[in-house]
Amino acid sequence: MAILLFYVTHANNQAAVEVVETLINKKLIACGNIFPINSMYFWGGALQNDHEFVSILKTIPTKKSAVLLALKELHPYETPCFISWQADANPEYAQWVAQCVA
Numbered sequence: 001m002a003i004l005l006f007y008v009t010h011a012n013n014q015a016a017v018e019v020v021e022t023l024i025n026k027k028l029i030a031c032g033n034i035f036p037i038n039s040m041y042f043w044g045g046a047l048q049n050d051h052e053f054v055s056i057l058k059t060i061p062t063k064k065s066a067v068l069l070a071l072k073e074l075h076p077y078e079t080p081c082f083i084s085w086q087a088d089a090n091p092e093y094a095q096w097v098a099q100c101v102a
Contacts, residue, residue, distance in 0.1 A: 001094030004064055006057040007083040008071060009039065016053040019074050023057060028067050030100035031058045060098050061086060 006029075010016035013034065020032030033056045040049050059067055064084060071082050089097070 001089055001091050002061060002086045003089045003094050003097050004059050004061045004067075005085055005087055006055075006059070006067060006071075007081070008055045008057065008075070009037070009077075009081045010034075010053045010055060011076070013053050015076070016055045019071070020055055020057070022074060023067065023070060024100075026070065027101050028063055028070055029057045029059045030097040032056065058097055059101055063101055 008016075008019065010019065013036070016032075016034045020029070020034060023029040024032065034053055037052050037054045038049065039052045040047065042048070057067065068082060068084075071080070075082075
């Protein structure tokens with residue numbers, strides 16, 4: 001069964017927690033995993049090297065538009081990173097995800 005995953009970067013852990021909690025409370029995602037990362041990217045004419053946090057958000061494909069809309073409202077970055085893809089999950093897990101966002 002297919003689930004939908006989002007990869008989202010955040011400035012700090014608290015920002016990531018707030019986004020994940022909000023999306024869970026709105027029943028837009030079933031689960032969010034948060035972990036620290038080191039990001040390197042070109043911005044403002046120079047190479048940047050920042051400590052950020054990333055969240056992996058798990059939902060169902062039909063929630064994609066609603067999750068994107070909520071992320072745009074919640075995220076403070078000028079150019080936020082919202083990457084999504086569908087993945088196959090074991091049936092029990094996919095069913096749990098679907099039940100959480102029903």
